[in-house]
Amino acid sequence: MDEPVLIRSAQHGDVDAFNTLVLAYQAQVFNVAMRIMGDRDAAADATQEAFISAYKSLRAFRGGSFKSWLLRTVTNACYDALRYSKRRPSTSLDSLGTTPNDAPGEGTTTGFDEFVASDDENPATAAERAELRRAIAKGVTLLPPDQRIVFVLSDVQGLNYEEVASAMQTSLGTVKSRLSRARAKLRDYLLTQTELLSGP
Amino acid sequence: MxxxxxxxxxxxxxxxxxxxxxxxxxxxxxxxxxxxxxxxxxxxxxxxxxxxxxxxxxxxxxxxxxxxxxxxxxxxxxxxxSLPLVQIPRNFILPASTRKPATPSVVWWRLGSAAASVVFVFCMMLSAVDLLAPRGAALAPALAPAPYNVAAPAATVAPAVTANPARSAIPLQVARPIATQPAKIPPPSGTAADETSAVAAAVPSAPPNATATVRTLGGGAAISPAPATSVSAASLASPVSATPPEVSSHQALSKTAGNSEAHALTQVPRASPAVVQGTVTAPLHTTASLAEHPMSQQTFPTPLFIAMAISLVLAIWSGIIGWLRR
Known part of the structure; x- marks a missing residue:
């Protein structure tokens, strides 16, 4: 895939070229939206909105990392969705679990039901890891949006500070401070909720 | 504790x-x-x-x-x-009917629309200022008694007026005189140059200190329609007449006009705030309505109207094209 050629074609209105880019990045974009939004449907909506917005404003792309540009678009879409949901709070029927363990942020709506033990992992360790991941996923949704996005981009997606700053269009110092606050809040939350982090 | x-x-x-x-x-x-x-x-x-x-x-x-x-x-x-990737629920490819990305031409059309809108608003403001300006205030200094301070010798007046040939070529309009007497301002040609020369010819007989300035703002549009204009008889009995050694400019003008009581308000086209300087020391009071004068009609300035129309059409046109091609 020659990314620059596809980008140039998409800039001239070639939807097929843009769809090739979509297929290449949609998993990563959706996962970012998923971690930020904490809800599969909301993440899907934000992802679709991000790709539509990216296509319409593709002329504004002046080179550089297309991935960072896409991540910036999806974080903006998530920001908008979070602001909208904050103004109009609603409860999704999907989040109303049928069992006491189906709390919001767990189960199928967060997509963590894919956690299975690997072959070289005993079931107890796998269960502990799955529990920790669930706790992290729920704790992320409790963070403020700006700290949540920094944490997702940096610690979940593995972007370095500079890439996060570029994706969020903010300074490096802001990224560092937001990330340290997000980590501290999440760490304290996990320490109070579980003993997962205090183990060996 | x-x-x-x-x-x-x-x-x-x-x-x-x-x-x-x-x-x-x-x-x-x-x-x-x-x-x-x-x-x-x-x-x-x-x-x-x-x-x-x-x-x-x-x-x-x-x-x-x-x-x-x-x-x-x-x-x-x-x-x-180590959080695993969440499987995507579906593909997010765009349908083929998705609109093209915004092209630079659209951006230029939108910028053009914005610029034309700015020009239109600017012309609107100019015309509003022009229409709503207090015209009477512009004429008031000419008609008010106080500001007529002695400014320059009358001998220097005539060259000042004749120095502007374009203005002197404009025929002077004579308003209705007092006492229903038609103004008779010789010479018959009635041009400013002639008028000025007549004034200049009359003035030398006056002492050098018998000078005052009359500032006559020209143009009907610059004159407020409210006050009627004429020279009252009382104004002739002004402080000038109380000083016999001095010769008032009214008298000088009257002599040149061949009518000792008829005083006219001279007018020049609007937007020429200058200045016919006479030799008057008395205040002027007007009784004849300037609204009757054809130049006193407030007309919409044609260039502004044309600019407004063009900019409005351009703004709408480019806006529609920019909207259609987005």
Missing amino acids: GGPGESRAALSCRELKSGCMFSLKSWLTARRVPADDDLISGYVDGRLSGAVRRAFEERISSEPDLGRKVEATRKLIGAAA
Whole structure:
């Protein structure tokens, strides 16, 4: 895939070229939206909105990392969705679990039901890891949006500070401070909720 | 705690002090924790410089609580990085009917629309200022009694007027004189040059100090329609007549006009705020309505109207094209 050629074609209105880019990045974009939004449907909506917005404003792309540009678009879409949901709070029927363990942020709506033990992992360790991941996923949704996005981009997606700053269009110092606050809040939350982090 | 003999005031003071100490301590703690969190985050990411890192490691070894936080943060980051990818629920490809990305031409059309709108608004403001300007205020200094201070000798008046040939070529309009007597301002040609020369010819007979200035703002549009204009007879009995050695400019003008009582308001086209200077020391009062004068009709300035129309059409046109091609 020659990314620059596809980008140039998409800039001239070639939807097929843009769809090739979509297929290449949609998993990563959706996962970012998923971690930020904490809800599969909301993440899907934000992802679709991000790709539509990216296509319409593709002329504004002046080179550089297309991935960072896409991540910036999806974080903006998530920001908008979070602001909208904050103004109009609603409860999704999907989040109303049928069992006491189906709390919001767990189960199928967060997509963590894919956690299975690997072959070289005993079931107890796998269960502990799955529990920790669930706790992290729920704790992320409790963070403020700006700290949540920094944490997702940096610690979940593995972007370095500079890439996060570029994706969020903010300074490096802001990224560092937001990330340290997000980590501290999440760490304290996990320490109070579980003993997962205090183990060996 | 205080004993039974301790006064209530002393207890309150101790509580207050302890409260202050607690607040200060919590403030210090609150100020220190974010710094520790920054250090922990930077240490885990390996972004602390050598000296800071060594100092922090010494603190970790001496403060078990800080060490536990560092380990917990490491675990958290590791667990977050190992979160598996969530399977996408569907493809997010765009339908073929999706609109094209915005092209630069659309941007230019929109910019053009915005610029034309700005021009239109500017012309609107200009025309509004032009229409709403207090025209009477512009004429008021000419008609008010006070401002007619003696400014220059009459002998210097005539060259000042004749120095502008374009203006002197404009025929002077004569308003309705007082006492229903038609104005008779010789010479018959009625041009400003002739008028000026007539005034200049009459003035030398006056003493050099018998000079005043009449500023006649020209143009019907510049004259407020409210006051009627004419020269009253009372104005002729002004301080000028009380000073016999001096010759008033009214008299000089009257002599040149061949009519000792008829005084006319001379007018020049609007937008020429200048100035026919005569030799008047008395105030002028007008009785004839200037609204009757054809130049006094307020007309919409044609160039502004054309500019407004063109800019409005351009704004709408480019806006529609920019909207259609988005």
